[in-house]
Amino acid sequence: xxxxxxxxxxxxxxxxxxxxxxxxxxxxxxxxxxxxxxxxxxxxxxxxxxxxxxxxxxxxxxxxxxxxxxxxxxxxxxxxxxxxxxxxxxxxxxxxxxxxxxxxxxxxxxxxxxxxxxxxxxxxxxxxxxxxxxxxxxxxxxxxxxxxxxxxxxxxxxxxxxxxxxxxxxxxxxxxxxxxxxxxxxxxxxxxxxxxxxxxxxxxxxxxxxxxxxxxxxxxxxxxxxxxxxxxxxxxxxxxxxxxxxxxxxxxxxxxxxxxxxxxxxxxxxxxxxxxxxxxxxxxxxxxxxxxxxxxxxxxxxxxxxxxxx
Numbered sequence: 001x002x003x004x005x006x007x008x009x010x011x012x013x014x015x016x017x018x019x020x021x022x023x024x025x026x027x028x029x030x031x032x033x034x035x036x037x038x039x040x041x042x043x044x045x046x047x048x049x050x051x052x053x054x055x056x057x058x059x060x061x062x063x064x065x066x067x068x069x070x071x072x073x074x075x076x077x078x079x080x081x082x083x084x085x086x087x088x089x090x091x092x093x094x095x096x097x098x099x100x101x102x103x104x105x106x107x108x109x110x111x112x113x114x115x116x117x118x119x120x121x122x123x124x125x126x127x128x129x130x131x132x133x134x135x136x137x138x139x140x141x142x143x144x145x146x147x148x149x150x151x152x153x154x155x156x157x158x159x160x161x162x163x164x165x166x167x168x169x170x171x172x173x174x175x176x177x178x179x180x181x182x183x184x185x186x187x188x189x190x191x192x193x194x195x196x197x198x199x200x201x202x203x204x205x206x207x208x209x210x211x212x213x214x215x216x217x218x219x220x221x222x223x224x225x226x227x228x229x230x231x232x233x234x235x236x237x238x239x240x241x242x243x244x245x246x247x248x249x250x251x252x253x254x255x256x257x258x259x260x261x262x263x264x265x266x267x268x269x270x271x272x273x274x275x276x277x278x279x280x281x282x283x284x285x286x287x288x289x290x291x292x293x294x295x296x297x298x299x300x301x302x303x304x305x306x307x308x309x310x
Contacts, residue, residue: 001015001045001047002014004259006260007193007198007199007259013049013260014047014048014260015278016249016253018049018263019262019263020264022035022267023039023266043077045271045272047271047274049077049078050069050077051262051264053081053083062105065108066108066109070110074111078116081114082120084119084120091121093130094129095133095137103146116149118172119134119138119152122159122163123156123159123310125305125306130163130167131167149199151171151198151199154304155305157185160172160174164196177202179204180294181229181230181294182207182298184299185202186255186258187299191257193257201258201259205249207248210227211233211248213244222302223302225296225297230244230294233294236293237286240286242283242286247282249278250280
């Protein structure tokens with residue numbers, strides 16, 4: 001698996017990372033054997049940055065990762081988890097909860113340190129608290145050695161700009177905003193991150209199944225015009241004998257200024273397939289044709305979190 005430098009952290013991360021949200025049964029029921037095997041396969045395929053959160057399965061993802069990683073040399077993988085979001089509508093970014101959350105995650109993951117710790121989905125709360133309370137508390141924990149690097153995650157581009165104007169960060173994670181259909185992360189934020197030496201992670205290359213042949217989830221918020229364009233793009237790829245998910249993943253991995261793209265599954269076969277796609281050259285003609293299909297709806301997304309954060 002190809003690697004890239006991660007901002008100024010000194011880390012070299014794989015261009016494709018393993019997202020462990022599926023281990024928490026966020027999308028479907030998962031067999032324990034499949035959950036544990038998916039982690040092993042990810043590591044075998046070189047996806048040795050693992051991303052999780054207390055929110056995923058309300059702790060289940062972290063617990064299963066702790067089991068799956070037991071006995072695996074700690075320096076052979078990079079571990080990223082989050083804090084602040086604990087249920088669909090439960091957010092707590094207070095300094096007190098920061099300390100508690102870190103200790104609980106360390107216990108569940110059966111490790112003595114976290115490599116990357118992110119404030120999770122900050123668009124759902126007033127952002128000034130993140131600047132004034134959450135990040136200073138995280139810096140203290142960072143100085144203790146429990147956490148190596150800290151950052152934020154979210155969907156609207158506005159939240160990243162708000163925080164970066166007031167506080168230094170080691171890294172950020174954007175989701176569903178660097179895809180075949182939506183490249184706002186690269187267009188609006190990545191140049192600033194690169195200039196400041198801040199590590200850039202992107203999650204959701206398939207944009208919540210929008211860029212796959214799977215049925216779309218009921219909760220997908222993109223407008224019908226985007227969904228219709230995605231259906232046409234998928235059909236166009238199929239007519240060329242290509243799964244649109246392959247093109248979507250290859251596109252997301254190709255940007256040299258985004259260190260790693262996080263994709264998640266509790267199906268080991270999917271992970272093996274993704275690793276093969278990552279090693280396969282992208283079809284530039286097909287890419288141009290699909291981008292032309294998406295051109296009328298390019299960068300159209302949705303409102304996420306508080307209205308003032310969008």
